[in-house]
Amino acid sequence: MQKRLWTKPAGFVFRRLCRSPNFRKRAIGVLYEFEFRTWCAAHPCEESPGRLDLFRSIADREGLHGPIDFIEFGVFRGESIRWWAENNRHPESTFVGFDCFEGLPEDWESLPKGTFSVAGAVPDIPDPRCRFVKGLFQHTLVDWLEGRRFTRQVVLHLDADLYSSTLFVLVNLLPRLRKGDLLIFDEFVGYFHEFRAFLDATTAFPMEFEAVGHDADWIRVALKVV
Numbered sequence: 001m002q003k004r005l006w007t008k009p010a011g012f013v014f015r016r017l018c019r020s021p022n023f024r025k026r027a028i029g030v031l032y033e034f035e036f037r038t039w040c041a042a043h044p045c046e047e048s049p050g051r052l053d054l055f056r057s058i059a060d061r062e063g064l065h066g067p068i069d070f071i072e073f074g075v076f077r078g079e080s081i082r083w084w085a086e087n088n089r090h091p092e093s094t095f096v097g098f099d100c101f102e103g104l105p106e107d108w109e110s111l112p113k114g115t116f117s118v119a120g121a122v123p124d125i126p127d128p129r130c131r132f133v134k135g136l137f138q139h140t141l142v143d144w145l146e147g148r149r150f151t152r153q154v155v156l157h158l159d160a161d162l163y164s165s166t167l168f169v170l171v172n173l174l175p176r177l178r179k180g181d182l183l184i185f186d187e188f189v190g191y192f193h194e195f196r197a198f199l200d201a202t203t204a205f206p207m208e209f210e211a212v213g214h215d216a217d218w219i220r221v222a223l224k225v226v
């Protein structure tokens with residue numbers, strides 16, 4: 001009798017809460033945060049203070065001064081792709097940046113759709129090794145990949161922030177990666193987005209990774225295929 005007094009109203013409140021998309025999102029977020037903290041604790045690796053220190057540290061430690069295929073998803077004004085092109089001078093390296101250049105295609109956390117728009121303008125990087133593929137990844141990547149084989153070490157820079165965008169890229173690219181290739185997540189700490197996409201994609205394509213570096217608070221993480 002006492003039990004029924006409790007369970008009825010509790011069940012009613014729970015059902016009401018479950019109807020709220022915000023509540024469901026928060027509840028799922030808590031689970032992914034737990035997974036994220038557990039994952040980080042299980043993958044100790046060298047810490048760098050910030051993004052460029054992390055780039056420099058993995059470029060030096062992983063010997064990324066030879067020929068690489070740097071592929072970036074999420075270019076915006078080109079800060080990160082420019083850094084890689086300026087810091088890897090090998091004539092056979094290639095640098096390809098994918099972006100719609102119209103900003104985020106969906107709301108992301110507190111940022112509305114369209115944030116990071118540069119009104120379609122592609123960065124001006126006067127380096128013939130650098131190319132841009134303009135459009136939504138979902139419209140451009142599959143065609144771009146058709147008939148393409150990676151022969152150099154791949155460095156994949158994932159900086160699209162969103163779960164949907166990152167998941168799409170990973171599902172298409174993970175099966176093509178080989179031992180020694182690197183993935184850098186720019187917003188790994190966004191456990192509801194990039195980290196969730198990583199977990200979900202590696203459920204579909206189980207692969208072994210070694211964490212080779214992270215920056216403060218695990219905002220960014222670099223992983224190597226082993």
Ligand SMILES: C[S@@+](CC[C@H](N)C(=O)[O-])C[C@H]1O[C@@H](n2cnc3c(N)ncnc32)[C@H](O)[C@@H]1O
Nearest residue numbers: 074075076079080099100103136137159160165
């Ligand atoms: C955080 S910004 C990239 C920042 C950049 N790497 C830098 O160093 O400044 C995220 C970018 O991802 C792009 N983006 C996100 N999802 C996309 C998608 N599905 N297709 C195309 N572009 C996308 C947005 O247009 C935006 O420019």
